[in-house]
Structures are given as structure tokens and as C-alpha cells.
Amino acid sequence: MRVLVTGANGFVGRAVLRDLETVGHDVVAAVRTPDRLAPQWRSRAKTIADLGPDTDWSAALKGVEGVIHLAGPADPGGLTDDAVNRAIISGTKRLLEAAARQDVRRFVFMSSVKAVGDATPAVGVDEAVTPTPSDAYGRAKLAAERLLAAADLEVAILRPPPTYGPGSGGNLRRIIEFLRTAPPVLPLGIAGNRRSFLHRDNLASATLACLEHPQAAGRTFFVTDGEALSTGQLTRRILDALGRRAVLLPVPAIGLRALGSAGRRLGGSCAFDDSALRDGLGWKPVTDPRVGMVEAVHQATDPLLAAGDGGPAVIDSSRPAPTPARDLA
Numbered sequence: 001m002r003v004l005v006t007g008a009n010g011f012v013g014r015a016v017l018r019d020l021e022t023v024g025h026d027v028v029a030a031v032r033t034p035d036r037l038a039p040q041w042r043s044r045a046k047t048i049a050d051l052g053p054d055t056d057w058s059a060a061l062k063g064v065e066g067v068i069h070l071a072g073p074a075d076p077g078g079l080t081d082d083a084v085n086r087a088i089i090s091g092t093k094r095l096l097e098a099a100a101r102q103d104v105r106r107f108v109f110m111s112s113v114k115a116v117g118d119a120t121p122a123v124g125v126d127e128a129v130t131p132t133p134s135d136a137y138g139r140a141k142l143a144a145e146r147l148l149a150a151a152d153l154e155v156a157i158l159r160p161p162p163t164y165g166p167g168s169g170g171n172l173r174r175i176i177e178f179l180r181t182a183p184p185v186l187p188l189g190i191a192g193n194r195r196s197f198l199h200r201d202n203l204a205s206a207t208l209a210c211l212e213h214p215q216a217a218g219r220t221f222f223v224t225d226g227e228a229l230s231t232g233q234l235t236r237r238i239l240d241a242l243g244r245r246a247v248l249l250p251v252p253a254i255g256l257r258a259l260g261s262a263g264r265r266l267g268g269s270c271a272f273d274d275s276a277l278r279d280g281l282g283w284k285p286v287t288d289p290r291v292g293m294v295e296a297v298h299q300a301t302d303p304l305l306a307a308g309d310g311g312p313a314v315i316d317s318s319r320p321a322p323t324p325a326r327d328l329a
Helices: 011-022 081-101 136-149 170-180 200-212 231-242 253-257 261-267 275-281 289-298
Strands: 002-006 026-031 045-047 066-069 106-110 154-159 219-222
Touching (some): 002 011, 011 026, 081 136, 136 154, 154 200, 170 231, 170 289, 200 219, 219 275, 231 289
Parallel strands (some): 026 045
């Protein structure tokens, strides 16, 4: 299948490209600049302007049967609401309309758990939950989901939680770097909350499942590593990966509340049940999260990220290979 991947030179996009190529799909990589693509993908890159209502997708979509839409604002928290809406809502609408004109069959949209909100009960929620997004990014993702749900194409939507892996950034990277040199006694023994995470390889694998599986069409799925960790468990896992020992002191709820929004994030739950994806598509993670955390801790640079000198990307041959590609039924 000829597949267009938007945001192909992003953290998730690079892994999706790798897996698509491994199973034999013909890849078109839509990027703002091909410089950060590994050399083997640069010849298949299509340069695209900023996402919005006027983006020209005609050249990138030529002959394409499937679209994986990963692109979005790199730092939505630093943008105005209008800028976020332009990139996510108007940009997705523009791509959807262009894909429909080109007779694209399958459209996989990378949404986010933020489309439903950033706080859940500790037991977690599934896709039946009523969305209550709390910020402009989440509201824009939900609006884009609803646009896609009304389309005539075969649409599959994924809602990943925070994603990590070699060279990953974000809050999890900040926690890793803090714990690398943190004191041996830490007030992080929080046990009553639960938060979902997702290794990049597992997200790439789930993305291919949504592209290829006939039963993915018209569905929205949460996707996780298959576990939800308390703050204490996450801290201990990172410390173990770092080879460090520390005493984690329990913190009462009243102490966390005194920290305001930071305390609520630290001690709150954001957990999701991805049984629909596992049962409906037969998907399962390809990377054990314990192994994945060791990888994230010890590889601050992404091996799939081409260096400035154009050096080849490094492919981890120990990782299980994706299932060979199959055409849509």
C-alpha cells in the first residue's frame, strides 16, 4: 500500500516510517524539511507548508491509498488557541478533503488522551467516557476527531497517553533527568494514583494495526503499554533503569493539595483501558515497558534521528519485526 505519513520526521513519525518500510509499504514522508529524516527516506519526502486551511496536499497524495496523520504543533502550550485550532482542526479538515478527492481508503488520525481530559479515576476509563478536554490542544483534537467521524473514508483514531522511548522529551524526560542526580531520599512514594504511558515502538505498532486491520475502520481506540503506574512505581522504575537506589517517602493527599496544580498532576490519575484495541484488532505491545524504560533512560538521542552529517539511522535488530503488510479487505 502506498501510505502518506504526515509529521514523518517527528519522534513517533520516524518509528512509523521504520515499521511501514519493514513490512513492505510504499512510504511517502510529508515533512516541513527533510533534513531530519534518515537518508533512506529523503528521496520519498514531500515538503509541505505549515498545517492549515490552505495547505497543498496534491503532490503528496498522488497514488496514496492510506494516510497516517501525525503532524501537529510541536509546542501547543506556547501557541494561541487560534493557532492550535488552525493547525489541528483546519489542517486536518484540509487533509481529509484532499484525501477524499484522491480516493484514499484508510485514514489513521493520531489524537491524544487529552481529547477526553487529563484526569481520570484511578481505575481508568475506556472509550465510552464523556470527553471533557481541559485545554485548547485537547479541545482541538476532539473537534478533529468529530470531523473525521463524519467522513466517508475509512477512519481509525488513536488516543495515546504520554509517549517515551530513546531520545524522547517532554515531562517524562524531565523526570528522568531530575532522578539522574536527585538526592537519595525523595518524597515521591505516592501509591494511590495511576497513570498510563506508552513506548514509541508500541504506538508505531498500534498505528500499523489501525492502518491495516479491516475492523479498525470507524473506530476510536486508547492505546497504552498495558499497565498504569502510580507515581511511586514510575519513580522506582526510572531509578532501577538508572541503577540508582533511593528511599521514597509517602506523601499524604493533603500535602499534594498544598502544591496546587503541580501537586494534582503529581498525585492525580490519568489511566486508560485499551481493551477495545487489543480485543478488536488482536493488537499487543511489541516492547516490554520495563525494557523500554531502560532504553529511554540510556539513550538521550534517538537512533532513528539522522545526524547533521547525514549518518545512517540505527535500526534495533533485537526488536520484534512487525507483521508483514496486508492489503485492506
